[in-house]
Amino acid sequence: MYAIIVTGGKQYKVSEGDEIRVEKLDIESGKEVTFDNVIAVNDGKALKVAGDVSSAKVSATVVEQGRAKKVVVYKYKRKTGYHKKNGHRQPFTLVKIDKITL
Secondary structure, eight states: OEEEEEETTEEEEEETTOEEEEEOOSOOTTOEEEEOOEEEEEOSSOEEEGGGGTTOEEEEEEEEEEEOOOEEEEEEETTTTEEEEEEEOOEEEEEEEEEEEO
16 A cells, blocks of 8 residues: 655655655654645555545654755856855655555
């Protein structure tokens, strides 16, 4: 059984027991979070979408808050002496999917 959820402007295909990194959620580690925005559920027999999954929910537990590896942003223009180096670390929340309910 799997579900497709939307959080942080992105879609994720999740099953029970999966650990996924989502955009940062303002929830402490160890707390539960419920994803209500479910767009599809496959229960092993058929794929249910739209009105069939309007009451579906995905329950998860926050494992940790963290930041991804650094991405180096380097800007350079030739012959002018212009260069600029910058870095970025995107924050994320690691969640473990506990249960998918229809």
